[in-house]
Amino acid sequence: MKNQLNPLLARQLTGGARRSRFFWLVSFHVLLQGLIAFGFLRLGGMATSSESDARISLAGLLSNARQLYWLSSLLLLLTGGLLAPIAAIGGLAGEMEHRTFDLLRITTLSPRAIVLGKWGAAILTGLLLLLTPIPVQLLGFWLGGVTLTELLLTQVFLFVVLMLNTALALAISARVRKTWIAVLIFYGIVLAAVPIIGGGALLVVLYGGWYVPVSSTQPLWQMALAQHGWVLLTGVHPLSAAIASVILGTEQGAWFWLTFPIMGAGITPTVTLPAPWFTHTLLALPITAVLLWWTARRMARPEV
Numbered sequence: 583m584k585n586q587l588n589p590l591l592a593r594q595l596t597g598g599a600r601r602s603r604f605f606w607l608v609s610f611h612v613l614l615q616g617l618i619a620f621g622f623l624r625l626g627g628m629a630t631s632s633e634s635d636a637r638i639s640l641a642g643l644l645s646n647a648r649q650l651y652w653l654s655s656l657l658l659l660l661t662g663g664l665l666a667p668i669a670a671i672g673g674l675a676g677e678m679e680h681r682t683f684d685l686l687r688i689t690t691l692s693p694r695a696i697v698l699g700k701w702g703a704a705i706l707t708g709l710l711l712l713l714t715p716i717p718v719q720l721l722g723f724w725l726g727g728v729t730l731t732e733l734l735l736t737q738v739f740l741f742v743v744l745m746l747n748t749a750l751a752l753a754i755s756a757r758v759r760k761t762w763i764a765v766l767i768f769y770g771i772v773l774a775a776v777p778i779i780g781g782g783a784l785l786v787v788l789y790g791g792w793y794v795p796v797s798s799t800q801p802l803w804q805m806a807l808a809q810h811g812w813v814l815l816t817g818v819h820p821l822s823a824a825i826a827s828v829i830l831g832t833e834q835g836a837w838f839w840l841t842f843p844i845m846g847a848g849i850t851p852t853v854t855l856p857a858p859w860f861t862h863t864l865l866a867l868p869i870t871a872v873l874l875w876w877t878a879r880r881m882a883r884p885e886v
Contacts, residue, residue: 615718616715616718618653647722647723647726647727647728650721650722650727651719652722652728652828654722655736655824656824658712658715658719658740659739659743660821661711661712662711662741662744663744663747663820663821664747664772664773666704666707666708666711666744666747667744667747667768668751669703669704669748670700670704670749670755671751671752671755671761671764672755672761672764673700673703673704673751673755674700674752674877675755675756675758675759675760675763676761678759679759687881693878693879693881694878696878697752697756697881698874701749704748708744708748712741719733719736735837739820739823739824739859742866743820745867745870746820746869746873747772749874750771751764751768752873752874752877753873753876753877753880754767754768756877756880757880806842809845813826813840813855813858813861814856814858816861817856817858817859817860817861817862817864817865818862819862820862824858826858827858827859830857831857837857838856838857838860839854839855839860840857
């Protein structure tokens with residue numbers, strides 16, 4: 583039977599798995615997650631009846647299970663958004679630095695297959711980083727901190743963030759010829775440019791929304807956008823989308839669609855908006871496809 587696996591993907595996976603650096607990275611990542619979880623449980627569940635008698639209370643563990651779950655999810659979000667895309671940042675720029683890019687292009691692989699192979703290898707490497715500490719997340723779930731729906735939606739959101747950021751890193755890698763330049767551009771976009779919008783909207787969430795004076799003569803959609811447009815803005819950045827989704831979802835008990843009142847419209851109608859994580863997902867999927875398409879087009883150009 584003919585092997586249908588992308589040969590570039592197979593080469594990247596076997597080469598990366600054999601490196602001791604990758605083993606130590608995964609080991610350190612899992613150890614860090616475990617130490618943080620243990621420390622959180624120890625601080626949250628300790629009931630001290632005397633200075634010499636300290637024990638972990640089951641009631642304390644149950645009361646802190648939800649906080650443990652979201653803390654571990656936040657760490658995995660940072661891993662999927664910042665650490666995992668490192669493999670894609672040097673995917674094409676590294677080939678140019680090592681003078682193997684032209685050799686890669688003269689193979690029978692199409693530019694699309696090359697891009698998908700590099701992207702797929704980075705995705706699978708990132709998935710390994712996201713799945714290895716999943717017992718820490720499941721600990722919060724087993725203790726009754728979150729529901730099954732929240733657990734599944736968290737995994738979907740983490741995967742979406744991983745897909746988008748690896749596609750962005752690969753697109754930047756195809757545009758520059760030095761890996762260190764690609765690193766600076768990627769982290770500049772993720773940590774500086776985009777968070778300005780998402781972070782500003784997140785502050786609005788934490789302070790209970792913004793006040794915008796409206797007139798009853800304005801169209802209803804303008805009033806809704808003026809009062810609750812910040813809900814959509816939080817979906818621009820994954821970190822603000824995650825935090826806002828937890829806050830708003832816990833308040834309303836809904837994880838897909840949120841309902842908000844429109845003040846100043848007479849009978850106080852309501853507007854239904856997608857949850858911030860849902861907004862980010864709807865934005866991330868087409869952006870990921872466009873970035874991969876652009877990277878393949880970039881590779882097909884003879885002057886690259």
